[in-house]
Amino acid sequence: MAPALCAICKVSRALIIRPKNHQKLCKACFIAVFEAEIHHTITSTSLFSPGDRIAIGASGGKDSTVLASVLKTLNERYNYGLDLVLLSIDEGIKGYRDDSLETVKRNAVQYDMPLKIVGYAELYGWTMDQVVETIGKKGNCTYCGVFRRQALDRGAKMLGIKHVVTGHNADDVAETILMNLLRGDLPRLARSTSIVTGDETSEVRRSKPLKYAYEKEIVLYAHHKKLDYFSTECIYSPEAFRGSARSLIKNLERVRPSAILDVVRSGEDMARLVPEEVTGVSHCKSQKTSLSSADGEDQGAGGCGTNGRNSGGEMAEMEKKLQQDEEAAGREIDISALSNNANGQRHDRIETKPEPRKAAKKDVGRKLVRQTLGTCRRCGYMSSQEICKACMLLEGLNKNRPNMQIEVDGEEESSSLRKGMGEMALAAG
Known part of the structure; x- marks a missing residue:
């Protein structure tokens, strides 16, 4: 059987099957498409302005390393006019962060970018090793998350920078949406779906240029570009609630590759229903990009059963579920289709009386308090x-x-x- 040709150039041999939609591409076309999608995300959401100083939150991992590489490439190719700086946070985790910071130092030389390292011990008088020793592994990610967000902003302030970009990808955003949905925290869900946190009036604003990029494609990009990155997981993260959400997202992706962006799209739709008075986020400003245009490909491609990625057991379960749904549909009664007579009474034997809402009185006059920074x-x-x-x-x-x-x-x-x-x-x- 002849080797498959690239779906874009039709000349080179296809070496990569995109996890997002199973499109077969050659190495050069994959890199070009990946960079073009990031460029589209940046330009369509107006993330940057010429002359901006941008701090890249660099951990040495695949996401931040790819972000630094792509931003450097696009900045030179499209003349963004950005001044890029690497900003790293030293949480104080021996055997993990000390090793990854060595990777960041090499990246600073490779990309010719200044590097600023800010540590928890310097800012808070605590390292994460000491925090875990004091409180244990359960809940330690809450401490690290709060400290890290503040440390990034403080580090940017030390540098006189008002815009920090992070390497959060589509998988990360989908996990955050699920976590907040399971916790019933819709205001935070609305804020987390925004590609930009803060605005021009904020002391420091954060953005996610890789918001619509799959984690697997980021790894492929780093591999084919031969980027230098650190791949070890945090030694304390397996205890985090995010790990459960990540497992669920990965299982959904196996059945339906577009599930990750589907979850992101659903989160954005739900975010628009949450009043701005609660979130403090302007939906029209933060949600400019539609997923259908951000990924550049048909979202329906690569659905269930594509390329035989699903086992027979999964398909059998889905067939059984569909059959049960069809049987249940036959037993449903469409109340709206029931006709009324001249007196407004139904001809059928079903009599329904709308029950008054018990919570209606509580809802009347309820004021939503807008968060003030x-x-x-x-x-x-x-x-x-x-x-x-x-x-x-x-x-x-x-x-x-x-x-x-x-x-x-x-x-x-x-x-x-x-x-x-x-x-x-x-x-x-």
């Missing part, structure tokens, strides 16, 4: 609360800090001194 009275960091989440978490940690000696830069210092360092760092803002 201010500053934390302790650390001066931007927050919608009087005291930001990071300070609340630090307060609990400092109360439970054991009286132990901590080694820093080869010297030991007491926990009380370290606590004072953390408070001074927070006060400095």
Whole structure:
């Protein structure tokens, strides 16, 4: 059997089957299509303006490494006029972050970009190793997530930069949507679906240029471009709730490759139903790109059973479910189709009386409070609360800090001194 040709150029041999839609492409066309889709996402959502200084949240992993490489390429190709800087956060996880930071340092040389590293110990007086030692592995990702978001913004502020880009991909966004949906947190779901967090008036705004890029395609891009990246998972992440959402997303992708973007699209649709007074996000500004145009391909391609990726058991279960749905449909009664007589009474024997809503009185006059961005009275960091989440978490940690000696830069210092360092760092803002 003759080898398949690339679906785009029709000349070169196809080497890659796109996970997004199972399109067969050669290496050169895949790289070109991938970069073109990222360019379309950037231009259609007006993420950048000429002359912007952009901090790339660099962890050394595949996502941030690909983001740095693509932004450098597109910035030179399309003359964005951006000043790109790498910004890394050192959480203080031995055997993981210290190794990945070495990759970031190499990337800074390879891409000819300045590098700024900000550490948890510097900002908060705690490393993640110490946090986990104090609270255990359950719930530690909450601490790391809150600290990391604030550390990125603070690092950008140190550099005088007002825009940070992160390597969140379509898989990450779909996982976040599921997590917030399962928690019933629609306001946060609405904010998480936005490609941009904050606006021109914000001290620091964050954006996700890889929002519609599949994780598998990011790996393929990094492989074929021979990028230098760190591939080890965080040693504390298996305990996170996100891991359960990730497993569910991967299982859905096996049955239907377009499921990831379908979940993202559903999240965006739900976000439009959440009032702006609750989210503080303008839907028309944050959701400019439609998925049908962002991915550049037909979303229906690569559905169930494509290329024999599904097992017979999965298909048998789906056949059985469809048959049960058809049988159930035959037993349904269409209430709207029942006719009424002249007196407004139904001719059938079914009599239904609409029950009054018990919660109707509570809904009347209910005011939705819009979140107002201010500053934390302790650390001066931007927050919608009087005291930001990071300070609340630090307060609990400092109360439970054991009286132990901590080694820093080869010297030991007491926990009380370290606590004072953390408070001074927070006060400095």
